[in-house]
Amino acid sequence: MKNQTIAVIGIGYVGLPLACLAADKGYQVLGVDINQKLIDKVNKAQVPFKDDLVKKLLKKTVQSGNLKASNDFKLLKKVETIAVCVPTPVDENYQPDFKPLISAVQRIKENLVKGQLVIIESTINPGVCEEIVLPILEQGGKKVGKDFYLAHAPERINPGDPKWNVSNLPRNVGALSKTGLKKAAQFYRDIIDAPINEMQSIKEAEATKTIENAFRDINIAFINEIAKSFDQLGIDVVDVIKGASSKFSFMAHWPSCGVGGHCIPVDPYYLIRKAETVGFSHDFLKLARQINNHMPKYTVELYQDELNKVGLAVKGTKTAVLGIAYKADIDDTRESPAFEIIEELKKMGADVLTYDPLVLEKSTEKSLKQTLKKAQALLIVTDHSEFKEKLDGQTLKKNNIKVVLDGKNCLDKEDIVKAGVNYKGIGR
Numbered sequence: 001m002k003n004q005t006i007a008v009i010g011i012g013y014v015g016l017p018l019a020c021l022a023a024d025k026g027y028q029v030l031g032v033d034i035n036q037k038l039i040d041k042v043n044k045a046q047v048p049f050k051d052d053l054v055k056k057l058l059k060k061t062v063q064s065g066n067l068k069a070s071n072d073f074k075l076l077k078k079v080e081t082i083a084v085c086v087p088t089p090v091d092e093n094y095q096p097d098f099k100p101l102i103s104a105v106q107r108i109k110e111n112l113v114k115g116q117l118v119i120i121e122s123t124i125n126p127g128v129c130e131e132i133v134l135p136i137l138e139q140g141g142k143k144v145g146k147d148f149y150l151a152h153a154p155e156r157i158n159p160g161d162p163k164w165n166v167s168n169l170p171r172n173v174g175a176l177s178k179t180g181l182k183k184a185a186q187f188y189r190d191i192i193d194a195p196i197n198e199m200q201s202i203k204e205a206e207a208t209k210t211i212e213n214a215f216r217d218i219n220i221a222f223i224n225e226i227a228k229s230f231d232q233l234g235i236d237v238v239d240v241i242k243g244a245s246s247k248f249s250f251m252a253h254w255p256s257c258g259v260g261g262h263c264i265p266v267d268p269y270y271l272i273r274k275a276e277t278v279g280f281s282h283d284f285l286k287l288a289r290q291i292n293n294h295m296p297k298y299t300v301e302l303y304q305d306e307l308n309k310v311g312l313a314v315k316g317t318k319t320a321v322l323g324i325a326y327k328a329d330i331d332d333t334r335e336s337p338a339f340e341i342i343e344e345l346k347k348m349g350a351d352v353l354t355y356d357p358l359v360l361e362k363s364t365e366k367s368l369k370q371t372l373k374k375a376q377a378l379l380i381v382t383d384h385s386e387f388k389e390k391l392d393g394q395t396l397k398k399n400n401i402k403v404v405l406d407g408k409n410c411l412d413k414e415d416i417v418k419a420g421v422n423y424k425g426i427g428r
């Protein structure tokens, strides 16, 4: 693969691991982005965010000369394959925002050369490649399947996952021509150590990712609803899920203070909105989104009830929100429930402190020790290892913490209760 070339457009959480992996496998890789700070960091081999694969491969691939980053889209002319990994967010009305994708594809069109393979990796609903991407690429008169190839291979990485990463996750690939499909599948087989599944159509490949994440959102919503019901019934949902998990067909999902990240709370809207254009209403998906979106407010309500039990009000209570990242041991805060929880607490007059060991720039406190000294009560948003390791009953008691609202059910309830500290989880 020494002479093979690829450009990765968008070198964030998805694009940079891909770029590092391809460079490590011998590809000449150009990372193209619009964020100059990020480009500079990558070229200096400074890991821009927490990712084990990037940490392992960035220095090696930059130093070998196989990986370079740039903001110059004209360099796209020099590569054989272009992978697009730009964001696909929703706007404030939960409508898909295709601006980053359209902008990236326009720059590809301006620099498209004969025989190039364009692969969209960003998460999109069925139809986007044919209805949005293709018309732009063909604007210059070039024809797909003849002058260039278009494929879709949705990325599945799960940041912070110690086992699964871009190098070992099976992938689905769809394309608009047989040659495009073969070329795209070959690229992934060159770099990935897992099955590469060739789909019947590009639309089916788009649909796989959409339903994978919708499936997760629905299951989380179901268990969040169960947790709310069990809060009323006085049943511990964590114990129940553990029990139910011994059934062969039960798949454990866990309730929490909210669903965050760039995927689960976003992707279902892409399918919901697309289906609306053909008159279909995804009622189940809409309800799941509604339930999951309500969890931050519900968590603050639980917190208020627990404070009241020990004679405190939210107003004026020194409340430490622990965790700003959307999930454990990563530094990504996109769509994190922490923001709505903090906003709600402040609206109610709480004296809010924040601490996240991986997001210190958005934290008011710089250490857990300092936070515990100042706080009267804790609201845990992220199940970071530091919290699980250090927040035991005795430590909480010593620091005179009156209430713990465990929004991730990640602490030892029995130990905390035994120490005489008021504990409440989501559904437990």
Ligand SMILES: NC(=O)c1ccc[n+]([C@@H]2O[C@H](COP(=O)([O-])OP(=O)(O)OC[C@H]3O[C@@H](n4cnc5c(N)ncnc54)[C@H](O)[C@@H]3O)[C@@H](O)[C@H]2O)c1
Residues within 6 Å of the ligand: 009, 010, 011, 012, 013, 014, 015, 032, 033, 034, 035, 038, 085, 086, 087, 088, 100, 101, 103, 104, 121, 122, 123, 124, 155, 156, 157, 158, 159, 262, 263
């Ligand atoms: N983060 C995840 O866990 C994950 C997992 C699977 C799939 N995805 C999907 O992958 C895509 C990228 O997500 P991400 O988390 O890597 O986002 P990100 O924000 O971390 O990275 C995207 C990068 O694209 C750059 N960018 C934006 N517009 C651009 C443009 N017009 N031209 C060039 N660069 C541009 C940004 O500067 C940024 O560096 C999304 O569609 C997302 O849904 C994300």
